[in-house]
Amino acid sequence: MGRGRVQLRRIENKIKRQVTFSKRRSGLLKKAHEISVLCDADVALIVFSNKGKLYEYSTDSSMDKILERYESYTYAERAIFSSEADPQADWGLAYSKLKTRVESLQRSQRNLMGEELDTLNNKELQHLEQQLESSLKNIRSRKEKMLKEQKKNMEEIIAKAKAKALAQNAAWEQQNRAPYNSSPHHVMISDSIATPTSRNCQTRYNAEEATQGELRLGKGLLPSWMLSG
Amino acid sequence: MGRGRVQLRRIENKIKRQVTFSKRRSGLLKKAHEISVLCDADVALIVFSNKGKLYEYSTDSSMDKILERYESYTYAERAIFSSEADPQADWGLAYSKLKTRVESLQRSQRNLMGEELDTLNNKELQHLEQQLESSLKNIRSRKEKMLKEQKKNMEEIIAKAKAKALAQNAAWEQQNRAPYNSSPHHVMISDSIATPTSRNCQTRYNAEEATQGELRLGKGLLPSWMLSG
DNA sequence: ACGACTATTTATAACGG
DNA sequence: TCCGTTATAAATAGTCG
Numbered sequence: 001m002g003r004g005r006v007q008l009r010r011i012e013n014k015i016k017r018q019v020t021f022s023k024r025r026s027g028l029l030k031k032a033h034e035i036s037v038l039c040d041a042d043v044a045l046i047v048f049s050n051k052g053k054l055y056e057y058s059t060d061s062s063m064d065k066i067l068e069r070y071e072s073y074t075y076a077e078r079a080i081f082s083s084e085a086d087p088q089a090d091w092g093l094a095y096s097k098l099k100t101r102v103e104s105l106q107r108s109q110r111n112l113m114g115e116e117l118d119t120l121n122n123k124e125l126q127h128l129e130q131q132l133e134s135s136l137k138n139i140r141s142r143k144e145k146m147l148k149e150q151k152k153n154m155e156e157i158i159a160k161a162k163a164k165a166l167a168q169n170a171a172w173e174q175q176n177r178a179p180y181n182s183s184p185h186h187v188m189i190s191d192s193i194a195t196p197t198s199r200n201c202q203t204r205y206n207a208e209e210a211t212q213g214e215l216r217l218g219k220g221l222l223p224s225w226m227l228s229g
Numbered sequence: 230m231g232r233g234r235v236q237l238r239r240i241e242n243k244i245k246r247q248v249t250f251s252k253r254r255s256g257l258l259k260k261a262h263e264i265s266v267l268c269d270a271d272v273a274l275i276v277f278s279n280k281g282k283l284y285e286y287s288t289d290s291s292m293d294k295i296l297e298r299y300e301s302y303t304y305a306e307r308a309i310f311s312s313e314a315d316p317q318a319d320w321g322l323a324y325s326k327l328k329t330r331v332e333s334l335q336r337s338q339r340n341l342m343g344e345e346l347d348t349l350n351n352k353e354l355q356h357l358e359q360q361l362e363s364s365l366k367n368i369r370s371r372k373e374k375m376l377k378e379q380k381k382n383m384e385e386i387i388a389k390a391k392a393k394a395l396a397q398n399a400a401w402e403q404q405n406r407a408p409y410n411s412s413p414h415h416v417m418i419s420d421s422i423a424t425p426t427s428r429n430c431q432t433r434y435n436a437e438e439a440t441q442g443e444l445r446l447g448k449g450l451l452p453s454w455m456l457s458g
Numbered sequence: 459a460c461g462a463c464t465a466t467t468t469a470t471a472a473c474g475g
Numbered sequence: 476t477c478c479g480t481t482a483t484a485a486a487t488a489g490t491c492g
Contacts, residue, residue: 037237039279041277044276074283101331135343137343
């Protein structure tokens with residue numbers, strides 16, 4: 001952006017390099033600030049000039065917070081095997097990093113549980129509220145999905161039980177050759193399904209229960225959470 | 230740089246904000262890289278989106294080195310943990326315990342954030358939902374409380390400023406014995422409140438200055454979050 | 459959400475003091 | 476080194492697919 005096109009390589013002319021550094025530095029800091037404000041992002045920017053001078057920008061001037069957040073985000077055991085010189089020290093370092101991580105996790109966990117809210121400022125509180133609302137949305141849609149799956153499973157089970165009862169009934173009639181009784185089968189079929197103690201159904205349900213683990217509750221076939229909505 | 234002029238303030242439209250974030254983020258990273266190469270500078274850039282996702286750039290991908298350099302530049306004191314520790318202690322065991330703890334915390338954290346819900350059964354989901362509802366309740370009441378406090382504080386400040394301005398004005402009139410008009414007290418009041426408190430950093434980027442009038446807080450004394458309620 | 463396409467606004471390279 | 480100015484290159488807001 002200027003009178004000439006610029007190659008992406010180190011500017012050899014010292015003066016030019018310094019001038020360019022100065023101009024671009026302020027541009028970069030400005031843009032860092034802009035994205036931070038416009039997009040509500042947390043930004044930390046550190047620039048060391050060629051000569052070692054430090055320039056920095058950080059959202060809300062909370063460089064330390066952001067760096068800590070960065071550390072806890074990328075925490076790793078990478079330090080552990082990095083040096084053979086003093087393994088003890090490395091273990092200790094890794095351990096203390098991990099401990100920091102645990103503490104940070106515990107803090108945010110408590111916040112997510114609605115505790116220790118007085119440590120948060122307005123923006124953080126707002127953000128937390130939004131996060132929880134979105135969590136709830138996800139959870140409710142997940143519940144809905146599970147509900148549908150369970151209903152579908154239940155229908156399948158019923159259909160299978162029906163089929164089996166039908167087959168057995170037919171077999172029974174076949175064996176007993178009762179010519180006098182031509183009354184409708186569906187009465188017996190319904191009975192066999194509606195009776196929880198029926199052997200057929202019982203084994204069926206047990207089998208499903210072993211895999212699903214959800215299909216019970218004293219009252220009836222449907223657990224209470226399926227009835228609510 | 231675009232079809233419309235942009236105000237330096239949070240973009241309220243979520244979609245727009247996200248798109249802008251994405252575009253500006255890549256622009257910012259690019260410029261960070263450019264200044265690093267062109268001017269032979271060491272740059273570390275960390276950006277957290279408002280959803281908490283991390284993006285970063287660092288010269289030669291040596292983020293840690295640059296951060297360490299930053300720390301040592303700012304805090305000369307490098308507080309390496311003190312090795313008061315018992316050399317007999319089983320670091321490995323303690324460490325792996327801690328790691329387990331971290332993993333468990335991470336899992337529940339993710340659940341609280343509405344992620345990885347398919348690892349939960351119905352009962353757990355139900356419990357999670359209730360937990361989040363209660364968290365939200367706490368958060369909202371906390372917000373309310375803060376709002377009240379802030380308003381009270383603001384009123385106190387205004388009252389004090391008013392009193393001070395009034396006193397000064399009276400003193401001035403007393404001294405000069407001149408029956409000038411005494412109406413525009415509010416001018417002095419606004420001035421005394423609107424004056425930012427500190428301006429002490431040299432290498433730090435000065436936000437006020439750089440916004441060139443766009444951010445000039447035209448609205449007044451109250452931060453935006455206070456205006457909504 | 460991402461890519462492509464403008465019309466504009468910004469950033470900045472070169473230059474002069 | 477640090478302003479300003481200016482011509483030009485880049486970035487990007489709005490838009491469509």
